[in-house]
Amino acid sequence: MATSSRGCAPAMRLCQRLNRLKTLDDDMMATSLKRCLSTLDLTLLGVGGMVGSGLYVLTGTVAKDMVGPAVIISFLFAGFASLLAAFCYAEFGARIPKTGSAYMFTYVSVGEVWAFLIGWNVILENMIGGAAVARAWSGYLDSIFNHAIKNYTETHIMQWNVPLLAHYPDLLAAGILIVASFFISFGVQVSSYLNHIFSVISMAVIVFILVFGFMLAEPANWSQKEGGFAPFGLSGILAGSATCFYAFVGFDVIASSSEEAKNPQKAVPIATAISLGLAATAYILVSTVLTLMVPWHTLDPNSALSDAFFRRGYSWAGVVVAVGSICAMNTVLLCNLFSLPRIVYAMAEDGLFFSIFARVNPVTKVPVNAILVFGVFMATMALIFDLEALVQFLSIGTLLAYTFVAASIIVLRFQPEKVSSKGTASTSPTPNAEPSLAHSESQTITEDSGELKQYESFSDKLQLVERQKTVERRGAGQLKAFWEPYLGRLLGDCEPGQVAAFCVLTLIVSSVSFCVVLEFGNKQLQLPVWSFAMLLVIFSLAYVVSLALIWVHEPQTNSKTFQVPLVPLTPGASILINVFLMMKLSYLTWIRFTVWIAIGLIVYFGYGIWHSKEGRRELQPQDMAARYVVLPSGSLVETVQSVQPDGHVDTQAHRAKAAATASAVEEHAGNR
Numbered sequence: 001m002a003t004s005s006r007g008c009a010p011a012m013r014l015c016q017r018l019n020r021l022k023t024l025d026d027d028m029m030a031t032s033l034k035r036c037l038s039t040l041d042l043t044l045l046g047v048g049g050m051v052g053s054g055l056y057v058l059t060g061t062v063a064k065d066m067v068g069p070a071v072i073i074s075f076l077f078a079g080f081a082s083l084l085a086a087f088c089y090a091e092f093g094a095r096i097p098k099t100g101s102a103y104m105f106t107y108v109s110v111g112e113v114w115a116f117l118i119g120w121n122v123i124l125e126n127m128i129g130g131a132a133v134a135r136a137w138s139g140y141l142d143s144i145f146n147h148a149i150k151n152y153t154e155t156h157i158m159q160w161n162v163p164l165l166a167h168y169p170d171l172l173a174a175g176i177l178i179v180a181s182f183f184i185s186f187g188v189q190v191s192s193y194l195n196h197i198f199s200v201i202s203m204a205v206i207v208f209i210l211v212f213g214f215m216l217a218e219p220a221n222w223s224q225k226e227g228g229f230a231p232f233g234l235s236g237i238l239a240g241s242a243t244c245f246y247a248f249v250g251f252d253v254i255a256s257s258s259e260e261a262k263n264p265q266k267a268v269p270i271a272t273a274i275s276l277g278l279a280a281t282a283y284i285l286v287s288t289v290l291t292l293m294v295p296w297h298t299l300d301p302n303s304a305l306s307d308a309f310f311r312r313g314y315s316w317a318g319v320v321v322a323v324g325s326i327c328a329m330n331t332v333l334l335c336n337l338f339s340l341p342r343i344v345y346a347m348a349e350d351g352l353f354f355s356i357f358a359r360v361n362p363v364t365k366v367p368v369n370a371i372l373v374f375g376v377f378m379a380t381m382a383l384i385f386d387l388e389a390l391v392q393f394l395s396i397g398t399l400l401a402y403t404f405v406a407a408s409i410i411v412l413r414f415q416p417e418k419v420s421s422k423g424t425a426s427t428s429p430t431p432n433a434e435p436s437l438a439h440s441e442s443q444t445i446t447e448d449s450g451e452l453k454q455y456e457s458f459s460d461k462l463q464l465v466e467r468q469k470t471v472e473r474r475g476a477g478q479l480k481a482f483w484e485p486y487l488g489r490l491l492g493d494c495e496p497g498q499v500a501a502f503c504v505l506t507l508i509v510s511s512v513s514f515c516v517v518l519e520f521g522n523k524q525l526q527l528p529v530w531s532f533a534m535l536l537v538i539f540s541l542a543y544v545v546s547l548a549l550i551w552v553h554e555p556q557t558n559s560k561t562f563q564v565p566l567v568p569l570t571p572g573a574s575i576l577i578n579v580f581l582m583m584k585l586s587y588l589t590w591i592r593f594t595v596w597i598a599i600g601l602i603v604y605f606g607y608g609i610w611h612s613k614e615g616r617r618e619l620q621p622q623d624m625a626a627r628y629v630v631l632p633s634g635s636l637v638e639t640v641q642s643v644q645p646d647g648h649v650d651t652q653a654h655r656a657k658a659a660a661t662a663s664a665v666e667e668h669a670g671n672r
């Protein structure tokens with residue numbers, strides 16, 4: 001047994017390293033950035049990040065090619081799916097007001113390597129997103145000038161014909177990105193100020209479109225003569241929802257800026273709710289107006305709104321629309337350039353990414369290196385790539401991030417609440433590192449000799465652990481009292497939080513399997529009807545059972561900040577919907593995604609895992625060993641060192657490290 005455990009030790013240690021969690025400081029509000037954003041600022045950032053090409057382009061294309069006037073329903077569905085995710089972002093943003101959004105949330109609840117990969121994907125998603133918007137921007141301007149810019153560049157500067165690359169270098173798009181990065185690096189106030197200006201203009205234009213558009217509305221355009229309200233039926237509406245989902249991407253900029261918010265606990269949830277509500281209202285009303293103004297099948301997919309006004313005889317209104325769309329794209333661009341460097345900064349701060357990006361300029365209080373370097377990257381992409389080919393990529397990063405954030409919410413909610421040294425409840429680290437007390441004898445390592453000794457009297461340690469247990473708020477993650485008689489024998493032995501963590505995994509796996517069968521079962525996999533139906537039943541049962549098993553456990557209840565309602569139902573539904581939407585993406589997207597993940601893993605194993613601050617905190621063996629006792633069962637218990645002078649037990653600080661120490665101690669025992 002000794003040899004086998006020694007053989008597994010390195011693999012286990014690696015696993016523990018990959019899954020280590022971020023330890024949060026007691027003072028969550030401490031930051032080297034500048035806390036100066038109000039609720040209004042955050043709300044406008046959210047609106048600015050969301051409302052862009054979705055309003056000016058998607059409404060027209062989706063209505064014409066996929067759904068008809070029922071595009072309203074598609075936006076409603078997409079908005080609902082985004083709302084589920086937004087709930088999770090709002091809870092986390094308020095609870096952990098640190099920049100990095102999805103990356104940070106995954107790091108504190110799921111594990112390091114997952115967090116890294118999520119961050120890595122969000123970075124790419126933001127780079128492509130920003131570059132694509134810049135290209136759309138320059139394309140729009142170009143079309144106003146009858147393609148003079150394009151023609152000039154092609155004849156006087158250069159042009160090439162390489163697949164995947166654009167036909168000509170889009171100097172204007174690259175220029176816009178460089179200028180915008182420059183402004184962003186002046187500090188968060190400048191960015192927020194610019195965003196205010198453009199958002200306000202954009203919102204005024206939307207109000208104009210609505211008022212004027214409703215005056216021109218003709219209900220006959222929804223009539224049976226024109227094909228009716230939903231000419232493509234339910235399947236059209238669903239396909240449209242998957243596309244409309246993109247219109248709601250961007251609210252995560254609020255969570256990204258929570259480290260710069262004055263009062264994040266209140267401001268983040270409020271701003272998320274208001275901005276999502278405003279964006280949904282805008283999308284739904286504008287598509288109503290649009291399909292009422294002209295018959296949906298005659299819409300011009302490129303510039304539906306201005307064309308509709310033009311055809312009704314108001315060509316000047318087209319100019320107003322053009323101004324609005326430029327301002328809206330500006331805000332999306334600013335928000336992309338705003339959140340990307342902050343995620344990079346968060347990763348660099350934790351040591352998972354190159355440390356030069358963690359440097360904050362002392363005057364402007366923003367991560368200037370990250371802003372400028374990634375601004376140049378984005379500009380280069382906008383300059384040379386054909387982004388049409390890459391745009392599909394956008395959704396995969398977003399959907400993956402939403403899925404992990406939803407999973408993190410469940411994991412965190414069913415974790416035992418810890419009492420920190422200050423006596424406040426806080427988020428807690430790994431569930432599987434919970435010490436448990438099984439026997440009344442133990443072994444310990446003494447600091448001086450480094451040797452294992454039989455620990456004679458365990459009773460005082462027992463007392464200590466008992467005390468620690470009463471200091472911890474009990475309940476969260478344990479079986480609800482009502483279910484104890486029914487499920488107690490089955491689940492009673494599990495550590496608090498363990499069942500929930502495991503069930504989240506089965507929840508994701510069953511969602512993926514269900515959606516794969518649903519999507520490919522009939523066509524690609526050619527399953528016979530009975531096995532198709534049976535698999536669907538099995539996977540949906542697995543999904544429902546996992547949800548139920550999570551639900552029979554006590555959730556954390558005493559949070560003072562916003563909490564997602566109906567956990568685990570809300571995040572569970574969010575996971576299912578996101579996975580479903582991911583299956584709608586083309587296989588080319590999946591191939592690119594795999595390549596990007598592979599590069600990410602190289603960066604992580606080449607750099608991140610070695611420089612992780614969490615890892616360094618862990619690796620102080622003598623110090624660590626002295627803090628723990630190992631019970632013969634293999635579980636760990638903290639020793640006297642973690643009791644504070646005032647009698648408090650510092651349970652938060654070292655729990656996450658227990659796992660790492662376990663293997664160190666195990667090997668020690670093996671060598672002996």
Ligand SMILES: NC(=[NH2+])NCCC[C@H](N)C(=O)O
Pocket residue numbers: 049050051052053054055125126129130246247248249250332336394
């Ligand atoms: N992170 C991003 N990819 N942001 C792009 C957001 C696009 C925005 N929702 C729009 O409709 O234009």
